[in-house]
Amino acid sequence: MKRFVGLISGGKDSFYTIELLKQKEYNLVALVYIKSTDIDSYMYQTVGHEMIPFYRQVLDVPIYIIETNRKAINTDKEYVHTLNDEVEVIYDHLYELQKKAVFECVSVGAIKSYYQYNRIKSVCDRLNLSVLTPLFNLDQRVIYDAIIECMDVVIVKVACTNLGKEIVGKNLNVISGMRVDNWCGEGGEYETAVLDAPFFKKKLRIKNYEVLHHPEEEDKERTVFFMKINEIEVLEK
Template identity: 40%
Template sequence: MMCSIKAGHNIVALANLKPQDNDELDSYMYQTVGHQAIELYAEAMALPLYRRTIHGSAMVTAQEYVVHPGDEVEDLFELLKEVKEKEQVEAVSVGAIFSDYQRLRVENVCSRLNLEPLAFLWQMEQEGLLKEMIAAGVHAIIIKVASLGLEPDTHLGKNVGDILPHLQQLSQKYGVNICGEGGEYETFTLDCPLFLKKIVIDSSEVVMHSDDAFAPVAYLRFLQMHLADKP
């Protein structure tokens, strides 16, 4: 979103797809962990938020997407269709960096709705991008780990900037994607220059999704959170 504003665009609304029951859907397309706090994004930015429950699943797993009823991509189509009708938006800003699978599906939806997809981070050098985001004042914490070298007890809840040296080591040693584009980890932003207030997590719990001996998969479930004034 920061890149969109820098390029001269105005952000008029936020859109999010949430899970029906579970926190973690293992979706090919969407991050669902941390969904409990999404409404605070909109409040922090003083923007309207449009949400839709994910009803579909990954029916079409080939690289190229063709419209298929029941696919999770169609949930995105319906969500953005509603946003376009109510807000008269002309473009959609997405944070895709490396995944052609995700990019092609967003482009498919945007083409059908006559919307322009904006992917300013696409194929940027990832270590440099992560450093740039940290330097720009993006305060994001790790809320899911799913990689060799990332431990639930040690890394969940940690500021990405604080564990950057560790991520660099994992990238060099094991080929871990330093921005988490391979699903190695997921984040939640607590503060950035676009927020009028910052998000504070008051309490959370660790949920073990897969207790693998070498690469356990676990995530944070937010229990209580609030907005606070920024210094």
């Protein structure tokens, strides 16, 4: 049985990736979340970060939360090792994690983002690890339908004109009848947080939150809205 570390954003794709791998009898040994101070990070989802510590209470594996203020330095399509780039945070932590845990693979929830896939592959190649991306290049509507069928997912950010502020905080199935170009949000249309999944031991509920607008849209037409989570509770399933 191959052992893997899951890179998570808190969103649906990284957790659904883990669900698929567990169905194939891969053994999850740890989760890693990169908490970036850059709200517009090229690599890391920052909205919904308040959820991450609570996943420790619903899962039975260690969760490592790595804070960073690094930004993208190398934005070329083909990534090569670049000192102090935000990607190298993953390399540094996986390198240290290899000293404490045994694993051969790393999972990532990339679907259409070659940018993301290429960077994780660069990291893993240097560490002699395999990259697991079971969702890569699959049909987004098929993935979307599978996710809303088996997971409880909430929208925590919208960033396009046809998805309004009012759907922030709603279940992901709210968009099922809307006109959406990228069903899984691969164009940055929306971001999510996962409240429950088949492999969770318990589930989460967001009790209190605010919906804010992007700070750069203070004096502009507002199209980017995100959730600031104030209170979360853990529930039995």
